[in-house]
Amino acid sequence: MKRTTAVIIATALTGFGAVSFAQSVVMSDAFGPAKTTVTLEDTRLDADQLFNKVDTDRDGVISVDEYAAQTVVRANLARFNQAVIIDGEQTFHVKVAPEATSALSPSQQTAIDAVARTEFYRLSGEDVSMDKGEWIQSRLSQFAAADRDHDGLLRNSELELYAMRIAQHQISLS
Numbered sequence: 001m002k003r004t005t006a007v008i009i010a011t012a013l014t015g016f017g018a019v020s021f022a023q024s025v026v027m028s029d030a031f032g033p034a035k036t037t038v039t040l041e042d043t044r045l046d047a048d049q050l051f052n053k054v055d056t057d058r059d060g061v062i063s064v065d066e067y068a069a070q071t072v073v074r075a076n077l078a079r080f081n082q083a084v085i086i087d088g089e090q091t092f093h094v095k096v097a098p099e100a101t102s103a104l105s106p107s108q109q110t111a112i113d114a115v116a117r118t119e120f121y122r123l124s125g126e127d128v129s130m131d132k133g134e135w136i137q138s139r140l141s142q143f144a145a146a147d148r149d150h151d152g153l154l155r156n157s158e159l160e161l162y163a164m165r166i167a168q169h170q171i172s173l174s
């Protein structure tokens with residue numbers, strides 16, 4: 001119950017209009033067990049599940065607004081929950097390091113939104129919209145960037161960094 005409350009507070013604070021995305025995270029009651037390893041397949045399944053939640057207007061593609069909103073909401077949720085929830089082969093969570101769990105200020109959220117928009121234009125191609133394949137590919141690229149030893153698993157410092165990126169720790173440092 002305490003965790004659910006934290007998620008709802010996170011939704012109220014983001015103010016980026018992505019309420020349905022955050023609410024669906026609450027509905028799934030999806031913390032699951034803590035894990036210290038994430039596989040590429042977990043990431044692919046998670047991205048596949050997440051697509052419909054990010055595509056809030058259900059037009060089958062992710063727009064720049066939807067992309068930026070999910071980035072901000074996901075960072076807020078990771079911080080409030082102190083965990084990143086992954087719908088992989090099972091639903092589980094990965095702890096976020098304590099230094100990446102302080103609440104984001106409005107200006108930090110604006111900065112995350114701006115960076116996410118730039119990232120979207122780089123990823124989405126000429127049509128400036130992201131279909132499911134492009135969305136999943138962007139998530140797999142994020143995984144690959146964190147998988148320093150290229151063994152197809154994130155663990156230890158790889159996983160810590162991955163979770164901190166989702167929590168947008170680099171923005172909160174600047």
Ligand SMILES: [Ca+2]
Binds near residue numbers: 055059060066
């Ligand atoms: Ca859409």
Ligand SMILES: [Ca+2]
Binds near residue numbers: 147149154158
């Ligand atoms: Ca690895």
